[in-house]
Amino acid sequence: MDRSILFSRTSLLVIFFFFFCFEVVRGTTTEFGYGHYCDSVVHESEAVDEEFKVSPFPRRQNGYYRGGGNLLNRSSDQYYHPPASKVLVFETHHVYTTGVKDVFKVEGNLIFESSDYYEQSFSNRRGYYYSYWSELSARGALEFDFHGFWSRATGKLCMVGSGYTFTKEGKLLHLAAVLKLNDVTDSSDIYTIITGTMDSLYHANEPNYFDPISVLMFPLGSYKYTKVSTQFSQGCPGGTDFPKKSSLSLTRTRPVCDMFSVRGKAFELEYAMGCDSSKSCSPLGDGARYSPRFMYLSMIQCSDDMQSIRFLIEFPDDSTYMRYSSSSNFSTSLIGEGSWDAKQNRLCVVACRIEDASSSSLEKSHVGDCTTRLGLRFPAVLSIRNTSTLTGEIWSEKLRNESGFFNRIVFRDTDRNQGQIQLQGLKYEYMETDNVKKSCPKKIINGNSSRQYPLGYSTDMAFSMSIKGPKGSIGWGSSSPLAVGDQPYQMFPFLIPSSSSRPKSSDVDSDAGVSLLNISYKMRIELSSSNLDAALGPFNQSSNGYLEIQISAEGVYDAEIGHLCMIGCRHLRLHNKSTEDCKILVNVQFPPLNSDRKGSKIKGSIESTRDKSDHLHFEPLEFTGRAYYKSWAVESIWRMDFEMIMSVISNTLAIVFVVLQIFHVRRHPGVCPSVSLLMLVILALGHLVPLVLNLEAMFDQDSERSVWVRSGTWLEMNEVVIRAVTMVAFLLHFRLLMLSWTARCSEEKNKALWIAEKRGLYVCFPVYIAGGLIIGTARQQHSTSYIEKTILGCSRAYAGLILDSFLFPQIVFNMFLSSKEPALSRFFYIGITLVRLIPHGYDLYRVHNYVDMPDSYIYADPTADYYSTAWDFIIPMVGLFFAATVYLQQRFGGRCFLPKRFRESVVYEELPVDSEEQFPLKSSS
Incomplete structure (x- = not known):
């Protein structure tokens, strides 16, 4: 009876608590009515029927925001530095027609996250968001439920909604806001940007108040590619004309949109000579505080025919790029649209500046000057001096004496994009064949000739490295083939050896030639800047106390002895100038496939062949790597x-x-x-x-x-x-x-x-x-x-x-x-x-x-x-x-292994006597 009473009281308490919370939330949502805050923008009307296809409202619309610092930038991580603009997602749940023509009722939610990590995870599927809710909440994710009205005639949308968050003390904090957006139209082009504000409905002295938030979105519904359709009908005017055969073509099964489907691609900019003192260098204009080293290209949308693309083109500073994520700083960004030119096998892009995107607000942002052009192509031939699978140039359509003009800038994809783009027809051309013959003579097999080594076409050729210098361990790196023979190296599927893959040399006999294979590598090394050779330091990118060195190498792999010998080119960069040091010898020894798995290590060295008096000479670097063969x-x-x-x-x-x-x-x-x-x-x-x-x-x-x-x-x-x-x-x-x-x-x-x-x-x-x-x-x-x-x-x-x-x-x-x-x-x-x-x-x-x-x-x-x-x-x-001891004990006694005097001892145990039946217990062997 007592248990039933306790259960009944507990159930009533739970029900009361549920309704109390419901009333608190409902009271919060209804406390601030739509009419008081939005009637001056779009009049409230009664909903009639639900519409499922209203072009300004796709199911999910990504965007960016600034502001709300006291609410959205409260991360406890001292190493977390949010970018200038953060991402948001607007989800449309329902759209209804109303009694007023061209006025629609809209319901949806707005989700904020102060890191682009949220945008990546949210774009996959809705369930992913829920599985990471606890992590996102800790980093600033916040969701508002909105309802309001949109006018097709004025393009204005006004919504009122609420959300909640937790204070630093863990208390529930209810929020209420009004969202006002402009330029929400049925059709859009490159000049159309949705901007607006979101303001708190509480007073500034209340704990529920948050700082104003400005919003910017690139509309996805009914976009028209007006720039590329009119200007690029005859190719890319102003761009460098390359022979058509020097660039790879795309097919219907591999359209240009697929080549940029990855979230973002980073490119390294190479400026023309004399740009150190010239004012016409930076693509950001005369007023730019710096000449960016990198460009970040991310796709916003692709056309239905998969031949035209919208891009957000960003020029972050070096520290932002090192995180390999977009900065979303629109004052240094361009919005562009491009179209594939099948006649010249290149992508032509018109880019426009985003004006008035101040550091404090995005509300007044608009598209301005559209005189920037980009051309991108996929080179048909790679070499030791050109290892990029995607290259291009950026230039200005303005006259040289006009404000905002800049010199033509060449850009190449970075190692971070390597492996993302692989097209049929891509070839590799060897340029250091003579030097390889001189520096890499054929080695004679000593010892066990039955050893087997990995094939050059297999995935076993890629490896990681632990670098050692004259003073001990100084860094690490990775090395992977760029090409095997004249074919690009691919992880999957495995390449079929072609006849051109073997080096053609009259100096090599037929038996030896079977095992020799031309091969090219890309090596990326990070060395500690402390106690480092002076010749390695000034020309390489520094990050967090480490120097990054990129080496492209080509040479010969001997599968009979597992030896790889290559001539390497170290890419040097100083003051936005790029040059190369091709006086490097790389030797790698692979362990046999049938060797001891425990001690099998890849060993090698990287050494300069220059004279010690040369300022580019550096002390030899030795490295080891753990072999992980496919077999x-x-x-x-x-x-x-x-x-x-x-x-x-x-x-x-x-x-x-x-x-x-x-x-x-x-x-x-x-x-x-x-x-x-x-x-x-x-x-x-x-x-x-x-x-x-x-x-x-x-x-x-x-x-x-x-x-x-x-x-x-x-x-x-x-x-x-x-x-x-x-x-x-x-x-x-x-x-x-x-x-x-x-x-x-x-x-x-x-x-x-x-x-x-x-x-x-x-x-x-x-x-x-x-x-x-x-x-x-x-x-x-x-x-x-x-x-x-x-x-x-x-x-x-x-x-x-x-x-x-x-x-x-x-x-x-x-x-x-x-x-x-x-x-x-x-x-x-x-x-x-x-x-x-x-x-x-x-x-x-x-x-x-x-x-x-x-x-x-x-x-x-x-x-x-x-x-x-x-x-x-x-x-x-x-x-x-x-x-054996248990066996002996069970046969000869528990103390059989003890000396005889201990084996025969008698033990008496005096126990407390509680009754007359208990007596001192005697135990003996």
Whole structure:
């Protein structure tokens, strides 16, 4: 009765709280009516029918905003610096016709986020936003629900709405705002920009108040490409005319829109000579404070025929570019529209300046001067001096003496875009063939000729590097082929070798020529600016204390010996000038495919061939890289399948052995109390802990490991089978524990058993604690994070070590009990010992035959036990010694391995006498 009353009162309290919150929210939304704030813009009218296709209101419209600093820029991250303009998304939910002609009722929501990360995540799918709500909220995401009216005649939209956020103290804060937008029209062109304001409906002295927000959007509905249709009918007037064959053409299946479908592309600008002192250099005009080094091109919209594009063209400063994200600073941005010129195989773009986009407001922004032109093309031939797959130029249509004129600027895509654009017909031309012949003579094979090395066409040729200089480790880098033979290197699909891929040289015999292959690389290196060679410093881009060096190289790869020798060109840049140092020799030695996986490393060097007196000469740089061959990865996938089978077999054998032990104690009831309870607890926990730690794998199919897909089967499905078997093993071990516990508690004369168990605890626990402290201290010396790696990681591995020595408590228990009882079945303690020791033998085999792939281990997981050459020898020896000790104890007595005088000792235990039936207990061997 009391429970029912309590339940009823709790239900009433919940219902009351729900209606209270509902009334608070409803009161907030209705407190500020539409008419008072918006009737002067668009009169309120009664909705009639819902319209589903109203061109100014697409389902989702991206935009930008400024202001609202006290509400939207409250990130707690001290390293987070929001850009000048932030992104927003306007979602249209419903549009209704009204009783007034050309007046529509609009309902939707406006979502703010102070980082372009939000725009990327939100553009994928609606569910993505919900899954990241907690993270976005912490970074400033805010949503308002709006309703209002739009006039087709005036292009004005006025809406009133509300939202909520949380204060720094965690209190709920209700917000109310009015949104006013201009130039919301049925059709738009390059000059059309939707601007407006959003103001708080609370007074400035109230905590709900926020600073005014200005809004800018590039409309997506019914856009007309007016500039490119009229001016570019005859190509790109004013652009440099390249031979048509020097640029790649596009096909219907690969239109120009697909080439820019990636969120944004970064380009490096190369200015003409003499631009250091000239005022006509910057594409931002005469009043620009700097000459930008980079240009950022992001697609806004693509036409229905996939041949015309709208772009936002930004010129961020160097620090903004280093984040490789758009700055959205419209005072240094252009809005453009382009069309593909199939006659000359290039993209022609008309760009217009965005005027009056002040640092404080976007409300008065408008499109102004449209005399800027861009031309982009995809070069048909790459070389060591031209490794860009997308190049172009930007120029001004103005006369030289006019204000705003600037000299023609060439731009090339950066390494960040590499691999995004790959077209059919792209070729590579080798320019350093003679120098390669002189610097890279054919090496003679020494030693084992049966070694196999990766093919030049495989994905094994790409690698990362750890750079060492004369004073030790100074940086890292990455290296990937640009071309193999005369074909561009592609990850997928693999290229088919062509006849032109092999170097044609009369100096190479036919047998050797089979293994030689022309190859070109792009190398990107970051070196610490401290203790760096002076010849490397002044010409490279500095960022966060590191210097970035880009090297393009070409040479010959010998697949017989796995040796790569190349001539490299280091790209130098100083004061917006670009030059090259092509006096560099690069040597790389790949490990054999059939080599030891553990110690296989890629080794190489980068050295200057200039005289030491030359100011561009630098000391040799050596590097190493870990080899991850595709064949090794395939073997590792097979290994994972094999480990799944081994894990199932291992747990199944554990089930069989524990069942045999259960049969053993049922057949000999008198031995059941003589089984160490601590040993059974350890064995039960050994199966329970993995189940608890990995419980989400049985239910959550979206975990990070779900990326492993083989033959259409999720890895988690196989893990479910493993955990099901583990669950059965745990239940049987727990059953054995209960049998022993019950038998011991039911024994009338069980004091000696409990005394022996207690003394075993006094011995085992200090040993376990001391061992954990010793190993933890040793691990701490090599750990960068004590809490994460030493405590958590070492604890799990140490628990595996305790499980490996599960017989230790039984040995101690037998010693104190001095019993000859065959408490354990031979099948049980020998079988479980082998189950625990076989993984260490397998690890010795695995480490020398499979590549190390973290988070891919299912059987003999290195994080769940101690696995190394030393441990894989010590643990099996100790395990077999413990099994032999139990065998001797059960045959000759618990103290058989002790000296004779200890073996025959008699122990008297004085116990407190509660009744006349209790007497001092005497136990003897």
